[in-house]
Amino acid sequence: MSKRALITGITGQDGMYLAELLHEKGYDVFGLVAGQNNLRTQLFTESHPYVEMISGNLLDLMSLIRAVAHAKPDEVYNLGALSFVASSWQNARLTSDVTGGGVLNILEAIHFFQDSSGQDVRFYQASSSEMFGKAQQVPQAESTPFWPRSPYGVAKVYGHYMTINYRESYGMHASSGVLFNHESPYRGTEFVTRKISQSVARIKLGLQNTVTLGNLDAQRDWGFAGDYAEAMWLMLQQDEADDYVIATGETHSIRDLLDIAFDEIGVSEWHDHVDINPAFVRPAEVSLLVGDSSKARDKLGWRPKVGFDELVRMMVRHDVDDQSKRAAG
Ligand code: GDP
Numbered sequence: 396m397s398k399r400a401l402i403t404g405i406t407g408q409d410g411m412y413l414a415e416l417l418h419e420k421g422y423d424v425f426g427l428v429a430g431q432n433n434l435r436t437q438l439f440t441e442s443h444p445y446v447e448m449i450s451g452n453l454l455d456l457m458s459l460i461r462a463v464a465h466a467k468p469d470e471v472y473n474l475g476a477l478s479f480v481a482s483s484w485q486n487a488r489l490t491s492d493v494t495g496g497g498v499l500n501i502l503e504a505i506h507f508f509q510d511s512s513g514q515d516v517r518f519y520q521a522s523s524s525e526m527f528g529k530a531q532q533v534p535q536a537e538s539t540p541f542w543p544r545s546p547y548g549v550a551k552v553y554g555h556y557m558t559i560n561y562r563e564s565y566g567m568h569a570s571s572g573v574l575f576n577h578e579s580p581y582r583g584t585e586f587v588t589r590k591i592s593q594s595v596a597r598i599k600l601g602l603q604n605t606v607t608l609g610n611l612d613a614q615r616d617w618g619f620a621g622d623y624a625e626a627m628w629l630m631l632q633q634d635e636a637d638d639y640v641i642a643t644g645e646t647h648s649i650r651d652l653l654d655i656a657f658d659e660i661g662v663s664e665w666h667d668h669v670d671i672n673p674a675f676v677r678p679a680e681v682s683l684l685v686g687d688s689s690k691a692r693d694k695l696g697w698r699p700k701v702g703f704d705e706l707v708r709m710m711v712r713h714d715v716d717d718q719s720k721r722a723a724g
Pocket residue numbers: 480481576585586587588590607608609610611613614615649675676677680681
């Protein structure tokens with residue numbers, strides 16, 4: 396019998412990689428989508444016809460109870476969230492409810508299903524390096540104290556502890572992956588990597604001349620989303636549930652990103668193409684985020700395969716291709 400997996404947030408970047416990975420492994424894949432048949436959902440269903448979509452919302456416990464009862468999953472991956480840090484200050488309440496409260500709802504739905512059906516369900520929670528915020532240690536590992544610096548980070552801390560609490564309270568196989576930034580050609584264009592890859596592609600094609608950014612000195616530990624989806628799956632294949640930091644262990648600034656992205660289109664001096672606008676600077680910035688994923692490397696045998704340089708070039712090449720197709724109509 397095929398294994399069954401339910402993914403919330405399936406139409407996001409990570410959902411796409413995870414759905415593909417699970418499908419390749421022979422799973423029956425179910426995805427939770429909020430009722431509206433929006434463009435993103437349509438494009439997702441066209442490119443992933445093997446996924447059965449279930450209507451539901453992390454804010455609506457009853458819809459989750461129904462979704463879990465329908466999917467009868469062996470594994471649930473909670474990737475659904477309002478995930479753009481910068482807008483979490485404008486939508487602090489909604490971010491708390493969806494990104495934090497939504498975790499409690501899905502845990503409750505699973506707990507109820509386990510109790511009533513007797514079937515075991517393994518759970519993955521998408522925790523985040525944003526929980527380290529004003530980082531108390533460099534690099535950050537599983538034992539590093541949290542100091543979130545955005546409403547998004549605070550909500551993720553709530554979800555993280557709730558996951559641990561359900562594991563300890565009910566013996567649930569609930570694991571949490573503290574993932575550092577992970578990117579790909581599917582990344583939303585509001586995130587800085589994709590914003591840069593898309594703008595650089597448009598600059599190459601003569602469709603725009605500059606890209607407007609905020610803090611160029613911000614540093615992140617950026618990995619490839621495809622590698623990180625594999626880590627999620629590995630966590631749920633372990634005998635014991637646990638928490639794992641997933642990171643490359645390397646940190647780079649926005650300036651490094653610009654160096655590589657512009658180099659990919661043959662431009663060595665990018666300063667004339669970059670404007671700064673304080674509107675893109677955050678009310679509170681996180682400190683140096685760089686992860687220590689030794690535990691995942693030892694226990695899961697996980698390793699990132701795609702390095703930073705290759706990642707940035709992959710994204711720029713994809714966007715040059717994509718933007719040329721759009722320009723050609
Ligand atoms: P995050 O780590 O989830 O917040 O990922 P982002 O890609 O949104 O931001 C990464 C870093 O890039 C943050 O420290 C931002 O302050 C910095 N940054 C600088 N300019 C920009 C910009 O124009 N857009 C975004 N999104 N981030 C920017």
